[in-house]
Amino acid sequence: MTSEEKKHLEDAACDIRILTIDAIGNLGVGHIGGAMSIVEVLTVLYMKHLRHDPKQPRWDGRDRLVLSKGHAGPALYSTLAYRGFFPKDMLYTLNRGGTNLPSHCDRNRTPGIDMTTGSLGQGLSAASGIALALRMNKNNAKVFAIIGDGESNEGQVWEAAMFAAQQKLDSLIAFTDYNKMQIDGMTHEINDLGDIEGKWKSFGWHVLRVNGHDVEAIDNAITEAKQHTGKPTMIILDTIKGKGASFCEGSLGSHNMTFDAAKAAEAIAKLKEAR
Amino acid sequence: MATPEMRAVYAETLIELAEKNPDIVILEADLMKATGTGVFKEKFPDRAINVGVAESNMLSVAGGLSAEGKIPFAATFGCFAARRALDQFFISCAYAKLNVKLVGTDPGVSAAFNGGTHMPFEDLAIMRAVPQIDIVEPSDPVSLKALVKKLAERKNSAYLRLHRKALEPIYDASEQFEIGKAKLLKNGNDICIVALGGLMVRESLRAHAMLAEFGIDAAVVDALSLKPFDRETIALAMQGKKLVVTAENHQINGALGSAVAEIIAEQGGPRLVRVGINDEFGEVGTEAYLLERFKLRGEDIVQRIREVLKK
Ligand SMILES: Cc1ncc(C[n+]2csc(CCOP(=O)(O)OP(=O)(O)O)c2C)c(N)n1
Ligand SMILES: [Mg+2]
Numbered sequence: 319m320t321s322e323e324k325k326h327l328e329d330a331a332c333d334i335r336i337l338t339i340d341a342i343g344n345l346g347v348g349h350i351g352g353a354m355s356i357v358e359v360l361t362v363l364y365m366k367h368l369r370h371d372p373k374q375p376r377w378d379g380r381d382r383l384v385l386s387k388g389h390a391g392p393a394l395y396s397t398l399a400y401r402g403f404f405p406k407d408m409l410y411t412l413n414r415g416g417t418n419l420p421s422h423c424d425r426n427r428t429p430g431i432d433m434t435t436g437s438l439g440q441g442l443s444a445a446s447g448i449a450l451a452l453r454m455n456k457n458n459a460k461v462f463a464i465i466g467d468g469e470s471n472e473g474q475v476w477e478a479a480m481f482a483a484q485q486k487l488d489s490l491i492a493f494t495d496y497n498k499m500q501i502d503g504m505t506h507e508i509n510d511l512g513d514i515e516g517k518w519k520s521f522g523w524h525v526l527r528v529n530g531h532d533v534e535a536i537d538n539a540i541t542e543a544k545q546h547t548g549k550p551t552m553i554i555l556d557t558i559k560g561k562g563a564s565f566c567e568g569s570l571g572s573h574n575m576t577f578d579a580a581k582a583a584e585a586i587a588k589l590k591e592a593r
Numbered sequence: 594m595a596t597p598e599m600r601a602v603y604a605e606t607l608i609e610l611a612e613k614n615p616d617i618v619i620l621e622a623d624l625m626k627a628t629g630t631g632v633f634k635e636k637f638p639d640r641a642i643n644v645g646v647a648e649s650n651m652l653s654v655a656g657g658l659s660a661e662g663k664i665p666f667a668a669t670f671g672c673f674a675a676r677r678a679l680d681q682f683f684i685s686c687a688y689a690k691l692n693v694k695l696v697g698t699d700p701g702v703s704a705a706f707n708g709g710t711h712m713p714f715e716d717l718a719i720m721r722a723v724p725q726i727d728i729v730e731p732s733d734p735v736s737l738k739a740l741v742k743k744l745a746e747r748k749n750s751a752y753l754r755l756h757r758k759a760l761e762p763i764y765d766a767s768e769q770f771e772i773g774k775a776k777l778l779k780n781g782n783d784i785c786i787v788a789l790g791g792l793m794v795r796e797s798l799r800a801h802a803m804l805a806e807f808g809i810d811a812a813v814v815d816a817l818s819l820k821p822f823d824r825e826t827i828a829l830a831m832q833g834k835k836l837v838v839t840a841e842n843h844q845i846n847g848a849l850g851s852a853v854a855e856i857i858a859e860q861g862g863p864r865l866v867r868v869g870i871n872d873e874f875g876e877v878g879t880e881a882y883l884l885e886r887f888k889l890r891g892e893d894i895v896q897r898i899r900e901v902l903k904k
Pocket of ligand 2: 466467468495496497498499500
């Protein structure tokens with residue numbers, strides 16, 4: 319990757335982060351932590367890898383994305399707005415009565431959302447179903463899925479893990495947002511994921527692991543995953559919960575927190591300064 | 594009494610019970626912060642088990658704990674309690690004739706900003722089909738404290754629908770409660786409102802006051818238990834009335850509205866109007882917005898009644 323391209327992606331990530339902090343801050347409460355930790359992967363996907371057309375959100379040739387950790391919807395909404403699926407102003411309707419941007423992803427409300435999520439543990443199964451249908455339909459689109467590390471406590475994640483490997487769903491590229499935190503504590507103190515790479519490998523997946531805030535590393539991993547055949551790919555993203563939101567970066571409290579527009583403005587100013 | 598958070602009352606009641614009974618244990622599925630049972634964990638670290646985001650596992654683990662004599666109170670959001678872990682609650686707990694108290698928090702519109710995926714409008718209907726369990730939805734801190742204690746005394750599995758935000762007391766601290774017993778909150782001669790849960794009991798009391806202005810004298814019953822259902826008190830309260838209205842923060846099919854309809858169909862009674870969710874999914878918004886959106890407010894109850902009575 320050229321340094322220019324890298325800067326371009328980093329700037330986009332910064333913009334998407336700012337839009338997200340601004341939207342949640344405008345409402346005053348939300349799942350900021352888990353939204354911040356996936357900004358880079360969303361950026362690299364939408365700026366570089368995921369085939370999409372903002373004017374035709376249901377275009378059959380598009381690559382699909384299932385945000386299984388649906389509570390991070392606001393980060394995806396900002397990404398979609400950034401790419402022109404809908405006006406950025408709409409981000410201020412987040413969670414307000416009658417909105418098309420609910421706290422958790424809803425395929426029937428938001429242009430660009432491929433699957434409804436929010437009940438943790440279901441998205442990887444749904445993504446597997448989408449990948450299977452695309453293969454049946456001879457559609458070569460890729461299917462991306464993002465799951466949480468806390469979410470990986472759910473048994474269904476591992477049912478999907480077996481299923482996708484059994485079905486050799488190599489168009490499926492999943493990410494674990496390994497921010498090491500869930501609601502009630504550190505993931506290793508609740509249900510330790512232990513050798514997370516070994517777990518996915520033993521379930522028959524192609525496994526990669528990168529710094530989830532390094533756009534170049536994410537780009538390389540996705541490029542490799544797209545070429546890999548015969549197995550689904552799991553890319554473990556080492557991330558920081560609340561990354562880039564100065565008032566909550568790295569804190570357990572960032573999961574679903576209240577903060578006002580002034581706090582948001584302060585964090586946004588810091589991001590602009592650092593860019 | 595000041596206005597306490599219901600979850601604080603829940604946690605403090607469990608601590609009281611646990612101090613006396615070493616078999617009381619709690620289970621959480623990465624929502625301990627939401628349920629507010631961290632204070633229990635501080636007191637009894639070995640008796641508070643956080644299984645992580647794994648509701649199905651939690652309910653079968655609870656069944657196992659109960660098989661060896663423990664009394665588990667297992668909590669998660671009501672949507673996941675009733676939907677994700679249903680088969681585990683059904684088989685490992687209820688069918689196995691074990692003693693697991695399943696606690697579903699954030700009933701109906703109180704799920705607010707968590708939106709449609711997290712808004713249980715169906716949990717009571719689902720649970721009502723599980724044989725031989727108790728189902729209670731306390732309406733205030735006093736009834737909550739008393740009913741949690743009663744649940745702990747009983748030997749069967751149960752579903753407690755727990756409003757976790759603050760609610761002002763409706764009852765005197767000395768009021769006595771039983772599982773399966775409703776409370777007549779207001780006498781009235783013309784119609785009868787049967788309500789369930791903190792929000793709808795309050796909206797029904799507001800409706801009672803507004804109806805008086807239109808010359809309609811409404812009795813109000815707080816159902817409190819859905820299973821066993823207090824047919825006696827409710828049949829008595831309906832007797833001789835022009836209309837009975839059910840009010841629930843839930844689908845009108847399968848829970849309170851249906852339970853009252855069954856009484857009327859089986860033993861006679863007045864015409865029924867069911868206030869609640871009419872075959873819709875939940876959505877995101879503030880509680881106030883959602884109460885209005887789904888026509889659950891006192892004003893909405895009054896309007897439905899006036900339409901039928903043509904007053
Ligand atoms: C089935 C289910 N159980 C519980 C919840 C409530 N919940 C929302 S987020 C969360 C923690 C998730 O942790 P993680 O996957 O690590 O998310 P992140 O750290 O990325 O925000 C929980 C328990 C839920 N949404 N779905
Ligand atoms: Mg996490």
